[in-house]
Amino acid sequence: xxxxxxxxxxxxxxxxxxxxxxxxxxxxxxxxxxxxxxxxxxxxxxxxxxxxxxxxxxxxxxxxxxxxxxxxxxxxxxxxxxxxxxxxxxxxxxxxxxxxxxxxxxxxxxxxxxxxxx
Amino acid sequence: xxxxxxxxxxxxxxxxxxxxxxxxxxxxxxxxxxxxxxxxxxxxxxxxxxxxxxxxxxxxxxxxxxxxxxxxxxxxxxxxxxxxxxxxxxxxxxxxxxxxxxxxxxxxxx
Numbered sequence: 001x002x003x004x005x006x007x008x009x010x011x012x013x014x015x016x017x018x019x020x021x022x023x024x025x026x027x028x029x030x031x032x033x034x035x036x037x038x039x040x041x042x043x044x045x046x047x048x049x050x051x052x053x054x055x056x057x058x059x060x061x062x063x064x065x066x067x068x069x070x071x072x073x074x075x076x077x078x079x080x081x082x083x084x085x086x087x088x089x090x091x092x093x094x095x096x097x098x099x100x101x102x103x104x105x106x107x108x109x110x111x112x113x114x115x116x117x118x
Numbered sequence: 119x120x121x122x123x124x125x126x127x128x129x130x131x132x133x134x135x136x137x138x139x140x141x142x143x144x145x146x147x148x149x150x151x152x153x154x155x156x157x158x159x160x161x162x163x164x165x166x167x168x169x170x171x172x173x174x175x176x177x178x179x180x181x182x183x184x185x186x187x188x189x190x191x192x193x194x195x196x197x198x199x200x201x202x203x204x205x206x207x208x209x210x211x212x213x214x215x216x217x218x219x220x221x222x223x224x225x226x227x228x
Contacts, residue, residue, distance in 0.1 A: 037164075037219075044121070044222035045156070045164060045207050050215060059215045062119055095163060102215050104154035104169040111163060 002026040002107045004096045009112030016086050016116070022079040022096030022109055030054070030074040033099040036081045038092035039111075046092075049081065050099055064090075086116045122147065122208055122220035129226040135196040138223045140208030141189055146218055148189035152211035155184065155193050158222075159204045168193065195225070203227040 008020040020036070035050040049060045049070040058070050069082040079096055093111040100106050123141040130136040140147065140155075147153055151171050156164035166175055171191065172184045181196045191210075195202055208220040 033215075045158075045209075045219045046121075047209075047217045047219060052215075057215070061216070100169075101152065101211070102217060103152040103211055104166060104209070105156070105164070106166050106169075106175070108163040108165070 002098070004098070004107060004109030006094065006096050006109045006112035009094065009114045011115045011117065012086055013118050014087060014116055018083045018086065018114060020081040020083065020094055020096075020112055020114070022081075024077045024079065024096075024098075027098070027107075029072075029077040033102045034070075034072060034079045035097045035099045035102070035105060036070060036079075037095045037097055037105065037108075038090075038114075039095070040089070040092040043092075048094070050102055051079070083114065086114075088116050090114060091116045119212065119216065119218055122210060122218055124206075124208060124220040124223045126221075127224040127226065129228055130195075130198045131228045132198050132200065134198050135194055136198060136225065138193045138195075138206055138208075138225070140191045140193070140210075140220050142210055142218070143189055146189075146210040146212040147186070147191055147208075149213070150211045151186070153184070153186060153191045154209045155182075156207045156209065157202075157204045158207065164207065198227055200227050 036048040067085045096109040097105040098107040155168040158164040
């Protein structure tokens with residue numbers, strides 16, 4: 001059974017940093033593109049970033065470029081998202097998802113909440 | 119990277135059919151056959167229900183179908199059931215490994 005478990009969310013002040021983690025199991029992690037997708041409270045889904053199977057290339061939505069960094073450790077079956085220079089508008093549930101292609105997201109974690117507030 | 123356009127809400131009675139549209143541009147929906155749809159119940163993670171425009175993952179009933187014309191994809195749910203009440207999101211590949219979601223549509227089963 002595929003499982004994706006996110007952790008690392010919490011309350012942080014504007015301008016602060018957080019590191020999110022996603023531990024994967026039940027599938028060959030190194031064979032998948034991986035993504036982070038976020039959802040602000042009461043709002044829709046927004047793709048944030050993805051990373052190729054071997055970590056060689058990374059892609060970001062414009063609003064987080066230069067502030068967020070996606071990475072992975074295939075030996076540990078883990079995906080990460082470093083969030084720096086956080087803003088109030090980054091407040092959201094952050095989901096880790098497998099991405100086929102990158103055409104679609106086939107498996108999702110339950111999400112971790114990041115709240116940016118003073 | 120502008121969000122795809124979906125109606126804010128739709129509704130229908132059990133047994134009826136509803137259609138949710140998803141409009142983008144030639145740089146996303148119109149440019150690729152890589153549109154996917156997700157169902158999200160309150161407090162839950164999204165679930166993939168359609169991929170590559172009109173393919174269904176195992177376990178998704180054929181009551182869910184999609185058509186695409188130009189820059190618009192449309193999800194039709196036939197034989198509405200109470201458990202179909204949820205938020206629905208479309209998503210399209212937008213080139214260079216990026217994707218864009220629609221704003222979401224709340225489906226109410228009356």
